[in-house]
Amino acid sequence: MLPGMLFCMPSAAALFGSLCHGCRSRARSLSFRGCSWSPGQNSRWNSQDSIQSTAENPRILITGGLGQLGVGLAEILRKQYGTENVILSDIKKAPPEVYRSGPFVYADVLDYKNLRELVVNNRITWLVHYSALLSVVGEANVALARKINITGLHNVLDLALESCLRLFVPSTIGAFGPSSPRDPAPDLCVQRPHTIYGVSKVHAELMGEYLHHKYGLDFRCLRYPGIISANTQPGGGTTDYAVQIFHDALSTGHHECYLRADTRLPMMHIGDCHRATVEFMHAPECQLSLRTYNIAAMSFTPEEVSTEIRKHLPHLKVTYNPDSVRQTIADSWPVRFDDSNAQRDWGWKSTYGLEELVSDMLSSINDKKTNAGLPVS
Numbered sequence: 467m468l469p470g471m472l473f474c475m476p477s478a479a480a481l482f483g484s485l486c487h488g489c490r491s492r493a494r495s496l497s498f499r500g501c502s503w504s505p506g507q508n509s510r511w512n513s514q515d516s517i518q519s520t521a522e523n524p525r526i527l528i529t530g531g532l533g534q535l536g537v538g539l540a541e542i543l544r545k546q547y548g549t550e551n552v553i554l555s556d557i558k559k560a561p562p563e564v565y566r567s568g569p570f571v572y573a574d575v576l577d578y579k580n581l582r583e584l585v586v587n588n589r590i591t592w593l594v595h596y597s598a599l600l601s602v603v604g605e606a607n608v609a610l611a612r613k614i615n616i617t618g619l620h621n622v623l624d625l626a627l628e629s630c631l632r633l634f635v636p637s638t639i640g641a642f643g644p645s646s647p648r649d650p651a652p653d654l655c656v657q658r659p660h661t662i663y664g665v666s667k668v669h670a671e672l673m674g675e676y677l678h679h680k681y682g683l684d685f686r687c688l689r690y691p692g693i694i695s696a697n698t699q700p701g702g703g704t705t706d707y708a709v710q711i712f713h714d715a716l717s718t719g720h721h722e723c724y725l726r727a728d729t730r731l732p733m734m735h736i737g738d739c740h741r742a743t744v745e746f747m748h749a750p751e752c753q754l755s756l757r758t759y760n761i762a763a764m765s766f767t768p769e770e771v772s773t774e775i776r777k778h779l780p781h782l783k784v785t786y787n788p789d790s791v792r793q794t795i796a797d798s799w800p801v802r803f804d805d806s807n808a809q810r811d812w813g814w815k816s817t818y819g820l821e822e823l824v825s826d827m828l829s830s831i832n833d834k835k836t837n838a839g840l841p842v843s
Contacts, residue, residue, distance in 0.1 A: 532560060600703040691803060728769065
């Protein structure tokens, strides 16, 4: 254990209301250290007033917040807990609308001191760790992926232990490999992924579970399918075609797909993804039989999503030019997730099917293009 490290139990005083009786009784034995505020790592949102936290509201830091998931999750959490209680962070400059929407700070997950200062100064109690290089980008720069996805993870794990944080680290369909069961893939099975992204996510799952059992770290992890969102551009993942095809359908009417037409993969609308994350973070610890869960919504092929889009845009033309790297990655992944444990333990249930996803994506992207004065095919 690190010098000066506290043993963490799976709950904190700020989260008392979400605990069932068994978890609450364990929490009563804990003593919590107060953290004084200082002006370091401040933003225009930091003040003595905004730093206050009630017993009901966690203080949340999101790393890698300018990726596909962070801004949307922050919006949901701010509605629940107050704008000042959710701090978005990244190493990139935030666009004006993100800066205006709530607290945003610089945070480099490779800089432990920087992260620790943020946690202490802002009295963080939950940490959502979204910083990562995705599958395709990671294969193109393995050394950088190893640093961000593994060294950065270790910094976050150490910090969560030291400060007794509730820590959420997403995993992925990419945590499975060619020897894994594919239809469906269960929560517990052989994984052995063939990408640095997948290897780093398996490492995160196992390290989090180990630290939970050994030191009581409240570690929580969901294996996300391919996430489909109208709000962000594709970010270097193998499932990105399922986002790009909607943009192409509404702009040029033509999409060239880098996967075979029959490549089936698990997918999920970002609304379901955010809701699953929030519900999982709220779940009382004594309901969780696992530290890492699959979550599922739908599974489709490029040909199937193209057919559904043509119900709205009959002119869509799709050609196929499989990329060897992405196709090999996709062929090693499951075609469906078994999420029965998440359904049983904390009541997970998706709301978007393929029909609802396609309608929402086309409507949302069309509205964005119209509002921006861009042509729509």
